Amino acid sequence: MYAVKITGIVLIVAGILGLVYGGFSYTKETREATLGPFSLSVTERQTVNVPVWIGIGAIAIGGTLLFFGSKKN
DSSP states (O other), rough: OHHHHHHHHHHHHHHHHHHOOOOOEEEEEEEEETTTTEEEEEEEEEEOEEEEEEEEEEEEEHHHHHHHHOOOO
């Protein structure tokens, strides 16, 4: 039961963060060429958008897990 509650809380927090920020970005470094001791690399900034329906779904599933995970038999 404890793991279900933690999973529910994590999903709710992730859903709220997804709705507030709308996405996240990261940098990706690719090695283009190596010529002897010299190396040419390119750093790109990638952006991942989180759809609204995923954030709402994560909150709903997390709330469901918290509600039903706290019920005793």
